[in-house]
Amino acid sequence: MRIFDPHIHMTSRTTDDYEAMYAAGVRALVEPSFWLGQPRTSPASFFDYFDALLGWEPFRAAQHGIAHHCALALNPKEANDPRCTPVLDALPRYLVKDSVVAVGEIGYDSMTPAEDTALAAQLQLAADHGLPALVHTPHRDKLAGLHRTLDVLRESALPPDRVLLDHLNETTVKPAADSGCWLGFSVYPDTKMDEDRVVAVLKTHGLARTLVNSAADWGRSDPLKTRRVGDAMLAAGFADADVDQVLWRNPVEFYGLSGRLRLDVPPPQTPGDPRGVGGPPLHEGNSILRGGE
Amino acid sequence: MTPLTRTELDGLLDGAARAWLDDALAEAASHAAARTTAGAPPSPPSRIPPWEVRFAAAGRCCSPEHADAVRTLLLHEARADLKTLTRLYRQGAAAERRAVLLSLPRLVDSSAALPLVDDALRTNDTRLLTAALGPYAAAHLDSHSWRQAVLKCLFTGVPLDHVHQLAVRARGDAELARMLTDYAAERTAAGRPVPPDVHRALALAEED
């Protein structure tokens, strides 16, 4: 089973997680920028975070045989802090980077005017940069939040087939599907969806434009939930090709809209490899070998 | 690194990438020309110069294997000065930082770009370490930093072949020999193998 986790915050995860994910079949992921749990107080700490998503984290992922891409944005929660909003002005120079495959995650948190402004501005940035957008639906007041999100999307320059609506559930899947957007389901131990509920939704709504993610982060979450969904789909009678569509082909197609997806990461080094843990990742092996002298 | 010439690169790129590179190099050249024209209006600071967008996009437009060569060619064509190199490094993704480091020997003839090398050597990213330890570091890095860099290669699994002029700088370096001996002792005490590169570097350091 090959798995592409289209929404996971690896900055908060350990190397054990990377190993377990590889063993479970994860070969690619997208890490959207988000809130770190502790509020930031200046644009500079966002820039260091973006640099990590463009530098250190892909390096870590490659050592474990996993292709890492990211989505960058000012998240809705911190869009409410005027100390952080200058991030919006700096985003254009980050959105041109090779491994940025979407603007995200954006959307609503508390549905404030500041969030309206940040959402609209970043949908425009996505359109300007030829990128799709990862738009999450709020945790609180979700259905109203979805409708308000769809209103903003309709007024934006970004067509719905370049938008992934995430954190959907039974109450929001119908209007989300009717909008023409891609549909994301986050499988999270206590909140959001669980694997059996996702399988039930897949049975009702079909597999088209549907993605499943772990949304694993610093909270109580599980980076192997994508695999659990694949197993649950097979147990429920779905075919291998169906699992492949939801867990691989759909996310590849969605993020492939950026034209920047590179999935050719070789397997991780085995223990005892003379290059040792931390050795140069093979995915840039050619250029590294040329780089010496 | 011996940078690929435009002709060598053309042989490796497909038609679309070659056309993209033509445009990118023309933009870089006109940027360089505008800078040397007296009274040329500076571009507004909020807008990214077109050649710098190309610099960022080289991986996806010419494929990651050729990105180093394309980016170093662009930096050369734009005649990027230290201020520009520093900004591109600081604002760059890891692959862009590599290209800046690889370009230093051609574009900076003083030790003024050492802060960029130091920054790269502080990381644990082997892509940056290897790019930082080329001819520029061989020429300008002070002894202490250079020895630390050699040791860091051994720790992070970077083959010492990537350290430019290893033999020249290591020869007769008693302090490096001591550090390598201590490192070998530490590995042995821990029951871990001593990487062959340690013996190799030690032999070089113990030469007169």
Ligand SMILES: [Zn+2]
């Ligand atoms: Zn998230």
